[in-house]
Amino acid sequence: MEYFFELFLGGLTRGSIYALIALGYTMVYGIVQLINFAHGEIYMIGAFTALIVISVLTMLGWNQIAILLIAAGVAVVYSSAYGYTMEKIAYKPLRKAPRLSALISAIGMSLFLQNYVLLAQTSDFMPFPGLIPDFEFMEPYAHIIGSPELVILITTAIVMVLLTIMIKFSKIGKAMRATAQDRDMAMLVGVNVNWVISVTFIIGSATAAIGGVLIASHIGQVNFYIGFIAGIKAFVAAVLGGIGSIPGAVLGSLVLGWTESFFTGYISSDYEDVFAFIFLVLILIFRPAGILGRSTAEKV
Amino acid sequence: MLVNELKKSLFVSLWFMFLTFPIMVIQVNTVENIIQWRWANLFFVGVGSFVLSALWRYLIRRKEQGIQETEVDGVARVTLSQRLLNNRRFTIPALFVVSILALAFPFVFSLYQTNIMITAMIYVLLGLGLNIVVGVAGLLDLGYAAFYCVGAYSYALLNYHFGFGFWSVLGIGAGLAALFGIILGFPVLRLRGDYLAIVTLGFGEIIRLIMENWNAFSFGPSGIANIPRPGFFGVEMNIEQVTIYVYFLMIGMSLFTIFVVNRLQDSRIGRAWIALREDEVACQAMGIDKRKTKLMAFALGATWAGFAGVIFAAKTTFINPASFTLWESINILCVVVLGGMGSIVGVIVGAFVLILLPEYLRFLSEYRILAFGAVLVVMMVFRPGGIVETVRRTYQYKETA
């Protein structure tokens, strides 16, 4: 039973991190119907920026918690800036182009950013310090869940709640929902669609950066390629939940996290990814719009 | 006006200096605890982005003007590549020169160069096959490398276990790939657009991961070595002769593919594919069986990946799952899109550019992929139709009576 619980929490942690990345995919898809293939790279840049800030501040001898907060802050700012710029360069000129063009452009962006980090920094894995301290009050439960995992879970929960509130109640949230439904109509009633799209990219990038910092400190290393695999997994999660739906992204991520965790825990770790993909294929075949997605029948 | 432009460029330049600051300027050495500040990079980024942003805005403006002009005229501009392709005084000599070059190539250039050419022609096959699926029928397939993988492993395994020869497996491999295409196609083809893309992606990864993990069947990540090269009626050949032989075999295969694809596009089935890409609902209302037509596109596309896979295995004599990753699928997709979707000449040009350019740009060495990524973005923004921007050849009615 304890083993089950351990796997359950492991899956939950894993799923939370996927969720932070999947949010960006799902929000961007909801608004511009684009698979932002380079989203994983934003996450990677967030992690790398954080690592650089951490290294610099550590050498200056700063306090650990302060370093963590500042590094996360800088990572969020920079990832958002990259997300914003990426949209302006690679996607905005292609808004009226066929989707395939935008997808190829995204693939180009992804390759570019990977190699940009590879060339400007390094191709090696860089050690990433585990900055989250072991809290004292967690000691009795340490064999089940560690402090870093707890921080990941709490952070994800906070981000989700904030995001939901923003989309439900704020003005920009309303504008985002309007744009997602009908871009032309939103424009007609005075929504600044360009700004809405930019904000979507910025928010998606910011949550990805938070995910980047958390996962890097959890796993303990980063390199230029981490974005690709995490990106694919998060995308799978977003599609699983029903792409375009924010609760769907969270649910899809958790389902994927648990699936992987239980599968590797009880069956075999060799086929972990195979299983994740088979699961995806099955879900899409039997429920093409994802778990929470609405199936939109085409109007004839 | 000019001041305004300069201001804009300056702003962009400052933005990029900010953006690239941590990654371009700071280099942390965690082992020796030293921070290197590379201020020179900041300068390069500043100047570079200043110039590029001016150029970018100029090109965007020109593109928008072009769109406006065609809207006013009501006639699409005829592109240069299209004019050239329709001009017999250009095509016939060009074809002649290309044939001479192709025939002479292996005798003039080194073995190494010939091998590169063979690789490029493998991509011609793959590109033309995927073009049926993506370019003509409009089904976005991100797992095409899976069928390539099936072809390659069919040869490797059938040869290893049962000693099958190249020629017999060429057909079997293609058939197996087509079978996989149909097996995958049945459940997924009712999915639309992006969902189809992600399921094919998933399928591609499943096949590769199975090959990687099922050691008993596929020998895992270490792959299969010593796959025999193609034979020629049992004649013993040295490495040079075999390479030349494979080279001409590829030329033959390429010609065969071009012939078949061309015929298919100009047929009842080709028309149905194009119509399907245009409007699925209308297509069904016109009596076209959507499922069957899509399956045909999928299976035919897979067939060519199967051919290419068998030849690839025979050419390299060694295969492992690393050759069939998602990046491989994306690479093939880039051949199709960069060259010019739906156009046979385009796909051929795309394959050669994509394979040869990185080979001959070795002086750029590590900047190759960076440049490639940038080229993809720039191409899509400024020339989304691909290198050879052709308008499809249409049926013309001529009064005969």
Added chain:
Amino acid sequence: MDMEPILDVKQLTMKFGGLRALDKVDLDVYQGQIVALIGPNGAGKTTFFNCITGMYDPSGGDVLISPPKNGRPQRINGIKPNKVTEKGLARTFQNIRLFHNMTVLENVMIGCHCRMKAGILGAVLRGASTRREEEAVIQKSYTILKKIGLEKYVNDFAKNLPYGAQRRLEIARAMATDPFMLLLDEPAAGMNPQETHELDELIIRIRDTEGISILLIEHDMKLVMSLSDRIFVMDYGKKIAQGTPEEIRKNPAVIKAYLGEEIDA
């Protein structure tokens, strides 16, 4: 009438969740008739078409056809749209759905698709029979375009056609499937009076010279009244009236449904 109706719809019902878009609708069409289906916006007319042509699978009721060539009645609800077309029921769309990047000729050739045989092997080998078939299809398509009066556009892209011509091309494309009955969804929408008048003549000509029966949805009352042999009226998913134009004009239920919308002819 002794004859079997060629289209006999019985108690057709379509539910979307809790909403009854169609509620036990009956409708029949006899060979050689032009029948109109009218009703206010949102009455369920297009849903009715979609159920007959296989785009939707109806929740209840029956759609029976007896093609004039082999008069055996058969049930067609629930079969795929392409099968419906193969059986001889062809439709057009309210929001024009042409293949925009194909030429006018190619659009009509697509309509011939289901009457052709060439498969993959035939396409690749292009033997004598395939070539003959292609040639015949091109001729047939051109003949249809001539009948509809679109021959001057034959090599133009469908997207470049004037609006009225696009609507007529939809009809030409549907005719290429060799139907015994055409279902036209608002064929006159967006046309000017001159174009509407030409359409009127065209529809009658199709019926008289081709022997194709016609069921149409239309809002242009003048056109409906002058064309139709019989009219069915729907409102809120239910059939509220049926009869000759004369009867419909006087029907109080119809007048009530259209209150605010005028029916003058």
